[in-house]
Amino acid sequence: MKKLIALTLSVMMASTVVACGKTSSSTQGAGNSSASSENVTIKVSTWDLSANPSVKNVVDAFTKAHPNIKVDLMDIQSADYTQKLNIMLNGGSDLDAFWIKDADTTKGLYDKGQLADLTPYITKDKVDLKAYNGLAENFKMPKGEIVGLPARTDYYVLYYNKDIFDAAKVPYPTNDMTWDDFEATAKKITSGQGADKKYGALLHTWNACVQNWGVQDGKHTILDTDYSFFKPYYEMALRMQNTDKSIMDYGTLKTGQIHYSSPFLTGKVGMLPMGTWFMTTIASKIKSGESKVNWGVATLPHGKDVPAGYTVGAATPLSINKASKKQAAAWEFVKFATSDEGAKIYADAGAIPGRANADTLKSIVNMSGMPQGLGDALAVKKITPDRPIADHVAEVNKMLDEEHSLIMLGQKKVDDVLGEMGTRGKQLQGK
Template identity: 25%
Template sequence: MRKPRRQALLAGAVTLLLTVAGCTSDADDDNGRDAAEGYDPAAQVTLTWWTGQTEDAQTLAEKLAAEYTKAHPNVTIKASTGASTTDDLITKLSAGFTSDTYPDISYAYGSWAGELQASGKTQNLTKYVEDPSVGWSELPEAARLTATSKGTVIGFPALVDNLALLYNKKLFDAAGLGYPTDNWSWDDFRSAAKKLTDQGKGQYGTAYSVSGSEDTTWHLWPLLWQHGGKILDGKKPAFNSDAGVAALETFRAMAVDDKSMYLDQTDERYLPLFNDGHIGMVLSGPWAMLEANQAGLEFGVTALPGYNGDHQTVSGPDLWVLYDHEDANRAGASRDFIKWLTSKEGDAKWNLALGNLPLRASERDTPEFASYVQEYPGGQKFFDNLANAKQARPTVSGYEEMSRNVGDAIAKVLQGTESAKKALDEAAAKSRGALADS
């Protein structure tokens, strides 16, 4: 998930996707059919690639597509953004499924995996990724889990990240506080947030999005896991457990009792305020380093605070989803291209060039990673923090609706209008229907 955890919950588009595709499929609907069975690597093939990228990244995508096709002259790749924004891709895919104009490869947010798999239009890559040449086990576990829905692998990780703690060194120095460490507890975090807050100056210790989007929701999951809780129990909501209540209460105390937490109604303001010196600490991802660098901010990065020594974080991998057009050559060629793009060599030219974390641990030794860490000193910390991403968000078709319900609950609690227990119970009750149908 790229900045600013920009995942708008497009419930209407997701519903359309499921409706137009007649989506009652499961992992066995293709009866084990391999979309690439009979693939001829020498066949003339034209692939459509929806990259979902910004202008600069789109230029790089087209350059890499040209590099691949130069080495594979029988393959033509038509690369386009696919939609005006990445968020709009789900709507374009929905329309494409009903008109048979969907691409061979598309960028997708990880939380769309359940809906896309349920469309019946994705390739089943489960056996393909067992090929040693794919290096599937080299990819972060959270990313592999996100690419898998109902036991079916539908794509490759396109981007990996995680939440860590970023802090403004000048504000810590001015307050006479020691910098955060990887061993911090949430009590340490709360204490520092209180000392950094000076509302007379418009300065807060930390911040949280209360827009109700996925940016609101996924910040709660690390604390839930640290307390030993689960998001789901099978198809039933489990986030409203004692662990979930304790996790949300951690943030409520800072927002309501201490008033040390800036509440962002939009998702868009808290990082600029951090970069401008109005917020001491944020829980964010690698994309925040790009903006902080541009702002000339002197900042540091540590792992998330922990509970009882558990510093689990959450990763929000995005995907390259591969689609089935009942053409073995298109299916096979799309697999080969994405395998190349996500290889150690290809990814160094892609994600590291864009300022993202590398997909593979083996990239640690590349010149591109050395340059990345030099430009973004916190990059090494984010890379190491992938080891703390031990669980993944559910890849079920009901996740989007559940996330919206949880996000609304968090917003109510942090704004002091409802208790953590009541709000999470209400969110669970609202989510049961969507999850039962997933």
């Protein structure tokens, strides 16, 4: 465990990313509020609250420590969150603070003047940004403003169904599995036909669930305009889908709007590359009796020339609406949620906080319902951002998703689509 914690913390210190916060300074304690003692209500937005107990727990702990500040928590459906947040901010909503679901949209919100600069508050309350293990730097804008603090971080791991592996008499995935091993293993453990078929793996319909493996080495980003580094992973996905039939068909998943959680929780797939946010969902579904999946977790597979332990992830920041008239109270909430106390609350609910340390990591690994070997699986060496926080990222990602569908549906050849990606990428970025 000591080795795990030391390794993971060293990674997070070096990482430039990753995907809701324990403070080392007494000035960040719950009882040290710089806000007025006058009663105030702040509006805060989040998404899929029922699936993210850490958020409700943070709010409850905050209001207990700050009885004069009430939090009106707005719960928005995950799929609609980013769009509705933009609509609210563009329309002059009285929203005071909010989690940013897609970190790559931070720059766009900043450019529209919708994010308050937290630097004066950080300076006044002596918040130690080093405690965020390098993550706070992601939200430092060109003029030096810090417009968000990392509340949570998530990265991709490999979930697997032990029963499917046992039935096929195939060893479980290791923390040094390559993508070639992943493809070969998926073929070995695929069995059955029709409604009884067990697929070796599932690649969700997000473009990230192919393209992320191309940026995993840390040498590329989705803002590159030569997308040839995606090719090996698209070829793998197409072989698995069309030749081996070891993954569920993209068209079927897309048309049926099948969420990645359902096939895994119902025991239909052997392996699922997905984010660490899914851990608590699995544990809770098993506890409630809604799933009987016998699961395990391994480190994300890696390319031939990529070291084991490299993965892809993103940070989830908390920000304040620049138009808010209650910024002092909103800051108290942001400070608490991203503090040492907030970090412990996140970890106790199974979420990896922006402030990760020995205690928080240990809390997650030792949670009831977590699988054996989770600690080793989480001990990653490098977390590369899935989408950098920079200009044009949202537009480029939207374009890549459109082109991704053409490949997976077989409407165009891989090389032709990769070339089109490059052309459109240059146009979007003005290159």
